[in-house]
Amino acid sequence: xxxxxxxxxxxxxxxxxxxxxxxxxxxxxxxxxxxxxxxxxxxxxxxxxxxxxxxxxxxxxxxxxxxxxxxxxxxxxxxxxxxxxxxxxxxxxxxxxxxxxxxxxxxxxxxxxxxxxxxxxxxxxxxxxxxxxxxxxxxxxxxxxxxxxxxxxxxxxxxxxxxxxxxxxxxxxxxxxxxxxxxxxxxxxxxxxxxxxxxxxxxxxxxxxxxxxxxxxxxxxxxxxxxxxxxxxxxxxxxxxxxxxxxxxxxxxxxxxxxxxxxxxxxxxxxxxxxxxxxxxxxxxxxxxxxxxxxxxxxxxxxxxxxxxxxxxxxxxxxxxxxxxxxxxxxxxxxxxxxxxxxxxxxxxxxxxxxxxxxxxx
DNA sequence: AACTCGGGGGC
DNA sequence: GCCCCAGAGTT
Numbered sequence: 342x343x344x345x346x347x348x349x350x351x352x353x354x355x356x357x358x359x360x361x362x363x364x365x366x367x368x369x370x371x372x373x374x375x376x377x378x379x380x381x382x383x384x385x386x387x388x389x390x391x392x393x394x395x396x397x398x399x400x401x402x403x404x405x406x407x408x409x410x411x412x413x414x415x416x417x418x419x420x421x422x423x424x425x426x427x428x429x430x431x432x433x434x435x436x437x438x439x440x441x442x443x444x445x446x447x448x449x450x451x452x453x454x455x456x457x458x459x460x461x462x463x464x465x466x467x468x469x470x471x472x473x474x475x476x477x478x479x480x481x482x483x484x485x486x487x488x489x490x491x492x493x494x495x496x497x498x499x500x501x502x503x504x505x506x507x508x509x510x511x512x513x514x515x516x517x518x519x520x521x522x523x524x525x526x527x528x529x530x531x532x533x534x535x536x537x538x539x540x541x542x543x544x545x546x547x548x549x550x551x552x553x554x555x556x557x558x559x560x561x562x563x564x565x566x567x568x569x570x571x572x573x574x575x576x577x578x579x580x581x582x583x584x585x586x587x588x589x590x591x592x593x594x595x596x597x598x599x600x601x602x603x604x605x606x607x608x609x610x611x612x613x614x615x616x617x618x619x620x621x622x623x624x625x626x627x628x629x630x631x632x633x634x635x636x637x638x639x640x641x642x643x644x645x646x647x648x649x650x651x652x653x654x655x656x657x658x659x660x661x662x663x664x665x666x667x668x669x670x671x672x673x674x675x676x677x678x679x680x681x682x683x684x685x686x687x688x689x690x691x692x693x694x695x696x697x698x699x700x701x702x703x
Numbered sequence: 704a705a706c707t708c709g710g711g712g713g714c
Numbered sequence: 715g716c717c718c719c720a721g722a723g724t725t
Contacts, residue, residue: 392720399711474720
């Protein structure tokens with residue numbers, strides 16, 4: 342059965358009108374006051390939606406406010422230096438979001454006169470604007486009845502409509518998009534979509550939902566069947582791989598510290614870090630050889646400063662922070678340089694390496 | 704479809 | 715520890 346026919350079957354005997362009304366009424370009464378809800382400025386909505394990807398509201402708020410002061414409109418972001426944008430994103434994670442956002446904003450300025458496209462195709466073709474973000478911008482900024490299916494929406498709808506599809510599977514999002522098309526309010530799609538997400542964040546939470554406070558409790562099949570905590574169905578993901586590194590703190594005779602810029606693609610792209618030796622298959626002596634080969638500096642290991650474990654979504658860095666002293670040689674590395682401790686603050690560092698700042702800046 | 708890509712907070 | 719979060723891009 343295709344998704345459209347399935348939607349009809351699932352929504353058979355579901356009171357769409359009453360559900361919409363109860364959800365929207367609750368959202369209008371109980372919604373949180375958030376900076377990106379001050380108005381419907383599509384640029385603000387856009388920036389907020391990118392920041393909110395896989396990131397909690399409380400984390401985003403200060404970043405959003407600062408970002409809007411620094412880059413208040415598409416033009417200011419389009420003309421900004423990429424390192425400046427990354428610095429504003431520092432600590433937020435998923436840094437390709439920042440790069441893609443700037444790429445897309447530049448396209449909006451050049452191709453669309455600085456106006457965020459209303460057209461779903463044009464909007465969805467922008468870098469970093471996927472199915473969710475497209476629907477969120479169209480509904481929230483432009484009052485268009487398009488689905489915006491995120492983790493909240495899948496959790497909420499899986500319970501209300503008793504859908505047992507595994508939400509970890511890519512194709513399941515399409516199932517819920519079709520369901521949203523079936524239940525979304527055409528009068529107020531913005532409040533409907535935001536209401537679904539707000540409900541997921543405040544009431545219909547993953548572990549212990551507050552069903553007694555739920556504005557759409559009477560519409561919820563899972564609650565009525567007493568199975569709300571068994572939904573949604575989600576297959577678990579595998580655990581992270583551990584990778585050992587040696588983090589090297591080196592000062593020259595001017596009191597400057599050695600840092601380097603990471604590659605422009607891949608993990609933590611274009612961010613800065615202290616030199617980092619991959620210790621898998623390397624011992625203490627061969628690490629020195631590796632370091633001299635890479636940087637042109639002959640060093641001896643100094644004091645062991647700290648062990649840092651940093652957990653990513655898909656891997657774990659086990660970092661031994663050590664001091665090193667230059668014995669001989671001249672720095673010879675495309676992306677590395679000595680900088681003063683004051684200048685360190687101008688470079689975007691991933692949190693993993695910010696943890697090592699205390700060994701240089703204090 | 705599976706993998707990559709950050710970091711924080713809840714329990 | 716494990717799970718989740720207003721997901722998207724790449725392979």
